Amino acid sequence: MSPKHSKSNDVNPILTLLYDKTFRSVVYQILVFGGVFLLGWYLVGNTMANLESQNIATGFGFLEREAAFGISESVIAYSPESNYGRALLVGITNTLKVASIGIVLATILGTLIGIATVSKNWLLRFIGVTYIETFRNIPVLLQLIFWYAIINRGLPNIRSALSPIEGVYLSNRGLYIPVMADHPAWTWVGAGFIVGIIGAIILRKWSLKRLEATGHIFPHLSVGLGIVVAVPFLVWLVFGAPTELNMPAIQGFNFQGGARMSPEFTALLLGLTLYTTTYIAEVVRSGIQSVPHGQTEAATSLGLRSTWIMRLIVLPQALRVIIPPLTNQYLNLTKNSSLAVAIGYPDLVSVSNTTMNQTGQAVEGVAIFMTVYLSISLLVSFFMNWYNKRMSLVER
Structure with missing residues (x-):
């Protein structure tokens, strides 16, 4: 073999890698x-240098x-003497309260309206389509402001509060209702309610297996509902059946006692629910039609x-199409709750x-609520992806 020919067959390892x-x-x-x-390193370093220079x-x-500032409503105990971390x-x-309640209500209402849009009844179809086309095409921020103005301006002041039922008051300060007075029994009643829900879920799984094996239908919905009601009721009886109420009453310039649903919370929940419902209804409709x-x-x-067909045959198959876009709507509702600042609801x-504004530490403040929203979104996505895998078809 000639040297020239041997050299032509040599393979350059660098070219091979490239x-x-x-x-x-x-x-x-x-x-x-x-x-x-490197870009992140530069931005962080530049920000720190600018903050230090100022x-x-x-x-x-x-x-x-x-x-040293008050918050109009809170789920946990808070006072102006609390620290910023507590605030x-x-x-x-x-934020979690309005998002979780809104997700539940929007899911229920969206499912019902989505089913109505594919109903054979023309009136139900008309109502469903009209609702969707109306609320979907109005920006959610305008809806929040509209509902807040209706509640705040359309209702009477506290001295002229409406009282359709004894102990229930409705005014521009919000809705006040009686609640049960503090008693150890209510903790156990709540535990009994959770046990009842678990029992109803187990009963549903058993009834579906029985239906597949024998073809016989068991009324698990009515029986499960009875379990959910009966278990906490029995716990309530065991602990002496307390009935004392904490009633709201006017004291000074406001109501004291009872439970309050503020105008800000009501307007935010109403706006987010009605807006997100339209998209969930469309997701449900497309899933059913698939x-x-x-x-x-x-x-x-x-x-x-027809009710059994929808519940046992159509919806279980439609869920495989519904769940992925439904996750997006849950995330949108949670993130849209940040618009609460426009109507004065004390969200994150x-x-x-x-x-x-008080501390001047904007970078840390923005980093905190960005991290919180990211964490909530990731948790919701994780749960919905897990549920989607459970509902997916299992290949054999």
Whole structure:
């Protein structure tokens, strides 16, 4: 073999690596990661230098200082003597309260309206479509302001509060209702309620297995509802059946006692629920329509009622289409709750803004509520992805 021919067959290892797709993909990822890291390093360093040059304190030590401002409503105990950390925790719990209640209500109402839009009854279809096209095309911020104005301006003042039922008062200060007075029994009643729900879930699983095995229908909904009601009722009887009420009453310029639903919370919950319901209804409608019509025809030929067809045949199959976009709507509702600052509801953003104005530590404040919203969104996504996997078809 000639030296020239031998040299032409030599393979350059560097060129081999450059033409290797796996090697190039790793190099590109390292370069991109390095670029992002350097950019972040520059931005953080530049921010810290600017804060230091302006003598602005940095760090999260301000969370231990006294907040010295009031919060109109909170799920947990709070006073102006509490620290900023406690104030931010109040904002977080208020956000979680309105988001969790809104998700439950929007899911129920959206499912009902979604079913109505595919109903054979023209009146139900008309109501469902009209609702969707009306509330979906009005920006959610305008809806919040509208409902707040209706509640705050349309209702009488506290001295002329409406009282349709004894002990219930409705005014521009909110809705006041009686609640049960403090008693150890109520803790156990709550535990009994949870036990009843677990029992109803177990009963439902058993009834579905029985239906698949024998074809016999067991009324698990009515029996399960009876369990949910009966267990806490029996616990209530065991602990002496306390009936004392904490009644709201006018004292000075406001109501004292009872439970209060503020105008801000009501307007926020109403606006978020009505707006998100329209999108959930469309998701439910598309999921139902994705189920082949032959499934419904086959069930009808077997003599099943329409309610059983929808609940046992159509909706279980539609859930596989519904769940992924439904997750997006849950996340949107949670993030849209940050608009509460426009109507004065003390959510996380509102409390954070007050904290930043008083301490001057805007970077830390923004970082806190960004991290909180990111964490909530990731938890919701994780749960919905887990549920989606459980509902997916199992290949054999």
